[in-house]
Amino acid sequence: MVVSIKTNTSALVALQQLNAANRDLDEIQDRVATGLKVRNAKDDAGTFAVAQKQRADLDAYSAVAQSVQRGINILDVSIAAMETISDLVIEMKAKAVQAADPSLDNASRALIDADYQAFASQVSTIIDAATFDGFNLLDKNPPVPATDNLNVLSEPDADPTKAITVAAIDVKAITTAVFGDVTNLANAQTEVAALNTMLQNVTSALATLGGNSLRLSTHSNFVQTLQDSLTVGIGTLVDADLGRESARLQATQIQQQLSTQALQIANSRPQQILTLFQG
Template identity: 40%
Template sequence: MPMNSVNTNVGAMVALQNLNKTNSDLEVTQSRINTGKKVGSAKDNGAIWAIAQNQRSTSNSLNAVKESLSRGQSTVDVAISAGETISDLLVQMKEKALAATDTTLDTNSRVALNDDFKALRDQIGKAIANAEFNGANMIKAEGVQVQALANAKGSSVISVAAQDLSLSNGIGGSGVDETASIGTQTIATDMVANLDTAIANVSSSLSALGTGSKSLGSHLEFIGKLQDSIDAGVGNLVDADLAKESARLQALQTKQQLGVQALSIANQSSGTLMSLFR
């Protein structure tokens, strides 16, 4: 049989314990609602927090991978753009060279054709010199090879080889160099063949650059999807179900009110004892 005592109020002690537990649960729920996370720190769940933190590290590292791939793709695309310009200029130069093979040309016409030819040749040199992105030029002599990061650990790269389209090396050894001209019918005839070789060399180089750009773009798309999947996985581990927490909040607030009322009733038990002595 319970003992009635003014020194020890067991009912109040139990009510206070339950109220403290309810307040503690309420604080946890309010924290989850405020932060949107069910695991906001290591003390909430050390194992889950550690896993999530490792995955966040991987996701953040993938930002550097995406930047590297984007930078590499831009460098290759600039080289492709310049290469296409060079190819168009070579086509125009071939037209001039072919016209200069005509033995019936007078001197003035031949000089005019040669001047046009050399102007186009010089434009090739300018296109190569300006085909630079972020300090890298892939089509000049001894051009830069693109090496973009492929994973978050930095242990793998995607490489795109440089393509030497410089006039100093005769556009791949075709013979179309910095001194190319069509000053005579014989030189013009030889230059037509050289230009055919140069056009084929540029086309081959553009094919290689295009394949490289496509590889970088495809991997960039994959890395973006991978990062999204990792972020979603982290969310599954640490994010709170706000609908569930909202319902829990309502229940705990009601429970808190009942706990306060129960404690108040328990505290009144000593007052009941006073009536025995009246």
């Protein structure tokens, strides 16, 4: 074996092993500190690129979820308003039937009409107040244009042709626009018939709103499922296995200690050359 003080091969090998152990320790400590095995493109360019795309999709789906939830909230307000209007129409019908009693005089009917008009005014107030985040699905003037419809995002590309559309309703056209009075027998009888039709229209509008609310709720659940899947997928790509890293940490620390000892031994060998020249 060649003995040289110029080139200490053993020391070089030991130093390489020590440097490798130190790099591994730095990597392990970074993963433990951040919880990520792929934190940036330097760690794994391909995996990082895929994860970034999925993160972009996840953020986009968050915007979709917000849009859908806003739609659900608008519909909740609209449904609550229509349910109240339905109750008021029922009360108005009772008043109209009461006023249609042939045995009553018009003075009595005038008293009944005062309550009747109060209910009618309340219907109009509720329609005007059925607003959420500046949007009212019920207070529309005929003919209702498509721009008054509620359009909700359905997917992250924000393609308007794929939006979920909830048609606006001209509730005043089926309620306040046809309200009259019950001040005489003929008018009371007319109102009873009109209120029967009105109640059918209000019930139909309620059913439509309820169906649209269910539709948005179903889509909201679907979007949440997609978000969960993306979150799991991103985690699979970039999250560190802390159990595995813990095992690596112990093994690498031992390797570091052994490499340090090996380097110390290798560095002491050139001193042994002096013994060859001692007489």
